Amino acid sequence: MLQDRYGNTVATTSSAALDKYNHACELIRLYRGDPIAVLDQALAEDPDFGMAWAARAGILVQQMDKLYAEEVEKCLRAGAASRTTERERAHLMAAKHWNEGRFHEAALSYARIAQEHPRDLVAVQAAHIGAFFLGRAPELRDWPVQALRAFSPGDDGYHAVLGMAAFGYEENGDYGAAEELGREAVWLEPRDAWAVHAVAHVNEMRGDVDNGIAWLRDSADRWAPENAFAYHNWWHLALLHLDAGNFQEVLALYDEKVRRPDSPAMLEWIDASALLWRLKLEGIDVGKRWNDVAASWERAAEDQYYAFNDLHAVMAFLGAGKRRDAERTLQCMRRIAQRNSDNALMTRAVGLPLAEAFVAFDAGNYSEAVDKIAATRGIGQRFGGSHAQRDVLSLTLFHAAIRGGQRQFAEAIAHERLTQKPSSPWASRLARQAKFASAA
């Protein structure tokens, strides 16, 4: 039996197909190039390569976009008809759970594969990303940490496990461990955009603007080229410039790096919406930029797939002045909230009250916005994303409190921020703004 580059048994008997698959594995762990195209090359060599079909399905479900559902089904059918090992069949089942909206079952299934086969980096990574989308913060750290037992420094792919563990430590507030592991991963593999990202999050959470900007800017020529995840690291750099008050730099990064017009990648639309919303809160004129982001979201306005997406669609519609589209998404969220699924639960508990809060904020109903965000912010992790992404909730809450005349509340939020990020210029600005409002 043949083995992949990590030592996992694969059912294919084609060495040529396996070579292509191994190349795809490297691209997958680096978020680099086009692993789908390389998997297709593997499948051209051996159309019955079950694990290539499973990996293809896994990449597509991790886009968290209903658009790919049919393509995933096609992969799953082809995979089921192929030669497979038990491990490969488990991959197909995990991707099927994900594609059919059983997100928690999917993440747990990938984690179970990784626990049985800790050198299955494709499974470790899928479990890690699943934990991220679902706000399963402890497992975001623990699943890659579990896999580290099977890796030694110098092993192929070791950097990727370190990078995932680093991000997990960061999301659990252990910034020292996160920075140490993240820097080691980047030292081993400077192209590892996910490990770079873990350290970027540490800097973001500490409000360490100077080191944060330098970290991303000075390493970009290594992590950015041909990297499908680069837009998100650029987004982090834009956030740090926003913190520093370099608004022109933020807009330049948005235009040149974060937002590719006509990009089909919904994860990019999320970052675009999130950055423009922060600029809107800060009173920065973003011109017509909202229009094309809102146009992207139109095809997904009624997907009812993932509440985190829906909230960002609502932001874009509100930013572009398309209140009817925002209301349309809200109606869909109300319908899904009545059902019984992972997304229904996320929508009911978190997504819907937040979307209603953002609509209320846009309409000037600040008291309603404050109440709904305040009630939801503390359980916001239930609809996934990172602390840095969900910071948009705290920022919107602060501005709703300011605009609604709830000055003590605004001071409380600003004080909380400055305590957590004492060197953040943005935190200082908001604290001054709250104080000024209090004195008015």
Ligand SMILES: [Fe+2]
């Ligand atoms: Fe991030």
